[in-house]
Amino acid sequence: MTLEIRAALRSDLDSLVRLHAPLHQLFVGSSPRLAKEAVDPLAVRDFFDDVLGGPESSIAVAEIERGVSGFIWFHLVKLPDRLFERASRHLYIIAISVAPDARRRGVGSALVQHAKAIALAEGADEILLDMYPANSSARRFYRHCGFSTVTERLRLPLDQAEPGQ
Numbered sequence: 001m002t003l004e005i006r007a008a009l010r011s012d013l014d015s016l017v018r019l020h021a022p023l024h025q026l027f028v029g030s031s032p033r034l035a036k037e038a039v040d041p042l043a044v045r046d047f048f049d050d051v052l053g054g055p056e057s058s059i060a061v062a063e064i065e066r067g068v069s070g071f072i073w074f075h076l077v078k079l080p081d082r083l084f085e086r087a088s089r090h091l092y093i094i095a096i097s098v099a100p101d102a103r104r105r106g107v108g109s110a111l112v113q114h115a116k117a118i119a120l121a122e123g124a125d126e127i128l129l130d131m132y133p134a135n136s137s138a139r140r141f142y143r144h145c146g147f148s149t150v151t152e153r154l155r156l157p158l159d160q161a162e163p164g165q
Contacts, residue, residue, distance in 0.1 A: 001064060003106065005114040008052055008059035008071060015061065015068035016048045017041050019097040030132040033157060057094065060114050062107045069102035071095075072111040076122050091119035093129035112145045 008016065021041075028035040051057060057075035061068045073094040081087040093115060098107045112127075119127050130153065131138050 001105065003110055004063045005060055005110050006063065008048075008061045010049060010052060012061050012068050012071075013045050013048055013052075016059065016071055017044045019068070019071055019099060020044060020048070020095070023095055023097050026132050026135060030134060058118070060111065062098070062102070062111055064102060064105075064107070070098035070107045070111055072115055074115050074118075076119075076124065077128075089122065089124045091115055091122070091124045091127045093127060096129075108141055109145060 024035070024039060024044075028037055048059070051059060051073070057073060059071055059073045062070035073096070074091055075094065077090050077092050079085070079088045079090075093112075096108065096111055098111070115127060127147075128150070129142070129147070131142065
C-alpha cells in the first residue's frame with residue numbers, strides 16, 4: 001500500500017464532497033435543530049473550493065494508489081496574551097474523515113501526523129478538536145493518537161427547557 005499525504009487540490013473536490021457526507025450525517029444526528037438534513041453536493045463542492053482558495057485554513061488528503069481515501073481540514077489559531085490566559089498557538093482540526101474501506105490501515109494516523117508536523121513547524125503548543133459524543137470509534141482513534149479530553153461542551157435547547165430550569 002502506497003500512502004501519500006499532500007495538500008488538497010481542486011481536482012480533489014469531488015472526493016472531499018464524498019468524504020464529508022458521513023461527517024455531515026453525524027452533525028445531523030447530533031444537532032438536528034441546527035443541521036440541515038439535505039445539502040446540495042454542488043454547494044458543498046463550491047464551499048470546499050472556497051476553502052481551498054482561502055488563507056484561513058488548510059486541507060490535506062490521504063491518497064492510496066491514486067485514490068483519495070481521507071482528508072484532514074485544520075487551521076492555526078493564535079491567541080494573544082489576556083488577563084487570565086497566556087498567549088498561545090494551537091492547530092485546530094475542523095474535520096477529519098477516512099473512507100470506510102481505508103480505516104484501520106494507518107490513513108487517519110498519517111493525517112494526524114501530517115497536522116502535527118505542521119503544528120510543530122508553526123510553533124503551536126497543542127492540537128485541539130471537537131467531536132460528537134456518540135462517535136465512539138473516533139474517540140478510540142483520537143485516544144490512540146494521544147489526545148485527551150480537555151473540556152466538555154453542553155447544550156440546553158431553550159425551546160425544550162422547562163420553565164425555571
